Amino acid sequence: MSTGKQVLVIGGTSGIGRATAEFYARAGHRVILSGRDADRAKAVAVDIGGHSRGIGVDLALPAEIAGSLRDTGHVDHLVLAAVERDQNSVRAYDLDRAIRLTTLKLVGYTEVVHAVAGRMTGGGAAVLVGGLAMTRPYPGSTTVTTVNGGVASLVRTLAFELAPLRFNAVHPALVADTPYWQDKPQAVEGALKRTPTGRLATMDDIVDAIAFLLGNRAMNGANLTIDCGATLG
Template structure:
């Protein structure tokens, strides 16, 4: 029986991945910023899948509190870091607080989760970090997001060396057509779809499939996987 921790799984792709592991019989821990939200979604997932899902409160932007938040996890085989905050923040009008929250969340927060759980990881454990295509395709307002998504690649390099034989990979999706953020923005969907070579955007199911490859294939390690349909 495997144990899976998905950090940032109260909606979107994180929720879909947690559901898939619950259907497969794993013991799943999901996190949200509040205990109420995490508990509610855990209950929904358990009802939908018939699996075992536990909700924990964890705020990646508060790394000093992360170790205590993860205390209920006594053993872990798969760790997935999806959680993020959205930040439109240009260099010409720089919001220091917003930038600090985002950088803390995706660099310090992600690393703190991995460091906290590492002593409880199995020998064949694997870790998956979510980045994003803003690292390669900056746009006005993506200054900090572009930087931290590129930093995710750096984390994969160092963590895969430091934690070996634990495998560490990252996934970098383009716009996901049925994710809450993209589904609500028709203009964004159309623009993103026109940029792909396939003429289609990924669904959450497509991204979950990529996640499962990186998490479960025993030779997949130190990979930064772009799932974007090709960008013209």
């Protein structure tokens, strides 16, 4: 991995996005990380150090995304990791929640690409973070399953339309050390029992997969499941 790349991480203030931003900043790249609130994103960038800076981008407000991203300069690597949690079911369908997550993860992710694609270099690449719920629904995952399935299709049309830029997605199962799961030991324990390897993926595992997809020029339009073998049985 050569240094000196400009890496834009949308949803880079927490969890997998933040771990990705840290990885690239530590390796000497210039990192722009975003959250909804610019001040929070700037504070996280200071914490991470290196050549990183924070900006505010709200994917639930797609009409404002291009303006929020106007000062990024060129982008070599783009990582889309933002999410807001959603518990939803068809029988008790919460329209506001469904519209919010669908807007954020499908329209919002696409609009970010629309906004920066013209500033991505020929060797540019992006990784979108979906999730295993795309093929493994769980109670309350109606919207999550739908949008992650959408992410799987989105990378294919992006790779097709915006060649030679490359687009891939990672689809993790439960990532044990993300902040979201810290206060849910029972769910983590349950997921652990379903893996033949006796372990769950960590943020480092996911960042490693993201770096592989961004760096390997043969990877394009791929959807990489990362589940420690949980779906084998």
